[in-house]
Amino acid sequence: MTHYALLLKKQLFDAFPFGSKSARSKNALGYILAGILAAGIIAAFVIIFSRFTSTYLQIKINRVPNLAARQFELMSVAYFALIIVFIITGVTQLCYNLFENSDIRILISMPFSSFEIFAAKLTWIYIKQAALSLACVLALNLTFFATANLISAYNVIMTLIIGILLPVIPLAIASVLALPFYYLKKLIGSHYLLSFAAMTILLVGFCLLYNYAFTIAQGLIGSGKIASLFNERVMNNIHSFAVFDYPANLIAGIMLGKEVGKNIGILLAILLVSAAVGLLVIHKVFVRVTQTGISVHIPHIKREGYRFQKRSRFGNLIAKEFITVLRTPSYAYMYFATAIVMPLMAYCSANLGTAFLGGLLGNVRFDFELCTFIVLLYSSLTNTFCSTSISRDGYMSMAQKTLPYSPAQILSAKMLFSGIVSELSILAACITLAASGLESAGDAVVTFISATIFAASQIAFATRLDLNHPHFSRTDDGEIKETNSTVSIIILVGLTMCFAIGMLLMQNTIRGLISGTEITSDKSAAYAYALCVPLALLAASAAFFFVNLKKVYANLDSEG
Amino acid sequence: MPTTNAQQAIENEDTPVIQIEGLVKQYAGAEIPSIKDFSLTCHAGEIVGLLGHNGAGKSTTLKCLTGMLPFNSGSIKINGYDITTSPVKAKFTFGFVSDKHDVFVKMTGLQYINFMADAYNVSKELRAERFEKYDELFGLGNRLKEPISNYSHGMRQKVCMMGSLMHNPKLWILDEPMIGLDPLTSEKVANFMKEYAAEGNCILFSSHNVHSVQKICNRAVVINKGVKTDDFRFEDFDSMAGSLEEFFLARTTENKYTDDSEQGEEN
Numbered sequence: 134m135t136h137y138a139l140l141l142k143k144q145l146f147d148a149f150p151f152g153s154k155s156a157r158s159k160n161a162l163g164y165i166l167a168g169i170l171a172a173g174i175i176a177a178f179v180i181i182f183s184r185f186t187s188t189y190l191q192i193k194i195n196r197v198p199n200l201a202a203r204q205f206e207l208m209s210v211a212y213f214a215l216i217i218v219f220i221i222t223g224v225t226q227l228c229y230n231l232f233e234n235s236d237i238r239i240l241i242s243m244p245f246s247s248f249e250i251f252a253a254k255l256t257w258i259y260i261k262q263a264a265l266s267l268a269c270v271l272a273l274n275l276t277f278f279a280t281a282n283l284i285s286a287y288n289v290i291m292t293l294i295i296g297i298l299l300p301v302i303p304l305a306i307a308s309v310l311a312l313p314f315y316y317l318k319k320l321i322g323s324h325y326l327l328s329f330a331a332m333t334i335l336l337v338g339f340c341l342l343y344n345y346a347f348t349i350a351q352g353l354i355g356s357g358k359i360a361s362l363f364n365e366r367v368m369n370n371i372h373s374f375a376v377f378d379y380p381a382n383l384i385a386g387i388m389l390g391k392e393v394g395k396n397i398g399i400l401l402a403i404l405l406v407s408a409a410v411g412l413l414v415i416h417k418v419f420v421r422v423t424q425t426g427i428s429v430h431i432p433h434i435k436r437e438g439y440r441f442q443k444r445s446r447f448g449n450l451i452a453k454e455f456i457t458v459l460r461t462p463s464y465a466y467m468y469f470a471t472a473i474v475m476p477l478m479a480y481c482s483a484n485l486g487t488a489f490l491g492g493l494l495g496n497v498r499f500d501f502e503l504c505t506f507i508v509l510l511y512s513s514l515t516n517t518f519c520s521t522s523i524s525r526d527g528y529m530s531m532a533q534k535t536l537p538y539s540p541a542q543i544l545s546a547k548m549l550f551s552g553i554v555s556e557l558s559i560l561a562a563c564i565t566l567a568a569s570g571l572e573s574a575g576d577a578v579v580t581f582i583s584a585t586i587f588a589a590s591q592i593a594f595a596t597r598l599d600l601n602h603p604h605f606s607r608t609d610d611g612e613i614k615e616t617n618s619t620v621s622i623i624i625l626v627g628l629t630m631c632f633a634i635g636m637l638l639m640q641n642t643i644r645g646l647i648s649g650t651e652i653t654s655d656k657s658a659a660y661a662y663a664l665c666v667p668l669a670l671l672a673a674s675a676a677f678f679f680v681n682l683k684k685v686y687a688n689l690d691s692e693g
Numbered sequence: 694m695p696t697t698n699a700q701q702a703i704e705n706e707d708t709p710v711i712q713i714e715g716l717v718k719q720y721a722g723a724e725i726p727s728i729k730d731f732s733l734t735c736h737a738g739e740i741v742g743l744l745g746h747n748g749a750g751k752s753t754t755l756k757c758l759t760g761m762l763p764f765n766s767g768s769i770k771i772n773g774y775d776i777t778t779s780p781v782k783a784k785f786t787f788g789f790v791s792d793k794h795d796v797f798v799k800m801t802g803l804q805y806i807n808f809m810a811d812a813y814n815v816s817k818e819l820r821a822e823r824f825e826k827y828d829e830l831f832g833l834g835n836r837l838k839e840p841i842s843n844y845s846h847g848m849r850q851k852v853c854m855m856g857s858l859m860h861n862p863k864l865w866i867l868d869e870p871m872i873g874l875d876p877l878t879s880e881k882v883a884n885f886m887k888e889y890a891a892e893g894n895c896i897l898f899s900s901h902n903v904h905s906v907q908k909i910c911n912r913a914v915v916i917n918k919g920v921k922t923d924d925f926r927f928e929d930f931d932s933m934a935g936s937l938e939e940f941f942l943a944r945t946t947e948n949k950y951t952d953d954s955e956q957g958e959e960n
Binding site: 440441442443444445446448449452453456457460461527528529531532534535536537538539684687688690 | 824
């Protein structure tokens, strides 16, 4: 294990490159933005989980309260959910770091033992999982204990210990699943249309389920009958599950001071066995993959004869973008599937929003304002994909510079491709909203124009930002696996602009609600805001896009 | 709008295919230039080998020549077109094979060849005709229907060569072309290069392999630490004493050994 520290240092350097001062400041900006996003997500979780906890702890069965049982059930099920999340993230992390990252090919040819490489990579995965786990467990436990008035020094200390140790068990389970998952991914990944269709169906299913659950929850919260969801039969099932969902039930018991010694003993034994199994399995799998060179070769379906099609030169660039995205499952999921599902998500959200606002505002209608805000919001999230337009080309971006295309042709092909998908998605969303009566046809047209201008501004801004600071992947296929500071900036700027436009559109409502005065609708002002603000943003984005464009493109260097 | 045929793009047959004058390239953050005052003129019918050790500046020169990288000073003209002021016209007249082949891996070999043919606006008939010719030369056959991600390094090299030749470029530029090719294909490619140059085209390729340069080229340019040290035709070189390898080592290793020893002391 003489090289273990060196290899671990390499992992650290890969994650936090110590480049020039400007590069460091760009990275720091990315981390700050990612931190702001994470803080937002945690804040939302704390608010929702706190409300749910106080409601859940009051549930009575046959009019008999049982606070201790409710506390145990809630903690046990929450830890079970966390373990599932860590198994999923563990499998993807193991696959990427052990099988997909191109550094493995170099490392195995160097004088390091496979166990040293494996140990360093596993340690790094564990450190990342532990950091995530600590954040999740802290948010979960502190919210729970604060709501249940159970905060104590013991709870805080145990929260820290469990937060750090929790990933051991999911990683052990993930280690068993990593190779089958890798093989399955390769197998499905080679059938591009199949994997794309599967992902779209999954996403639609998830969206419908989310809408169904949210509608039920909204109805129950609105009527104050949330507790009726948890009837005797449901509560008995939850209790039975909570008692036997090892090892989550043990952690819940430790946290609540229930049979602490026994639970710690069993948990330690499970941790030790898990760690041993995890180390053994991953080591065996890793050695096999690296030393015997398993590379899953999927035979391609043969077509008869050669077909030559002639496209226009510009159409050729668009087709290249399409092939790259469609044949990279993660890109196809992020972009096409999200764009396809966007109209459904917009419909679900507008439906819920209309019901919510209807209850709040009575007869005053804000359909246009609400629908425009929702379409802008979802299209903004779809367009986040443009923030890797340049980066995802990897060395291809350099190869393209030797072809007889001008920078304007290459970049406009990228933007047009993004624009076509985005436009179709926005159009489908507006038609859905108009057809379902959530807004009038005339309003839908203005919503469409507003979202179109907003999408164009976002695509131009994201493409140029990525050109300024590309983050090229180091994997064999150049696939971008992780988000970067550009993605964080685009998400934050997109969301901020959407909410700013939303606030302007709904300013009468907000003002009325705050002051308690009569709420009125001013459609003309809403139209003006919906069109003028995106237009101003488009002008700003266009100016940003064209400044020094040729020089920056000429200096683009995927190896620099 | 540039024409599809590289031949037509050249306004004057006497125009040098490559005309590099006083090229200087310094990477951002580097203390010294990677290429210093490099000049080179190549004509139709020539096969020029750019010889140099690793890090001598061969790839950087080719990257500047093909418009991949900007340069600090000097000028580059390809078939009469300035790569800085008329980049698209210049690029229509050459084909480039990079030393990195991890590109367009999501396409099948056929899709890549079609992509390249479309980029250079090659007609359907001409691409079918040229495809037949190069398919026979490189022998990828049915593997062309597979995604490039499934290809070995050598197969990627071959498909990149096929793609770069689809528009029958007046200038064919290759960065370390023989690495990864099997002996049979290397032999075929070497013979093809000679035939291609004999048709009035020019070939420039970089290599650190003295033997392949001597076997294929009729002219060699030696570059060391970004500076052109020698430029000679083999017909002149034959009259000199010693082998090309000895000459190359004598011209380039003196400084290299000095550097190595300095590095060794630091270590």
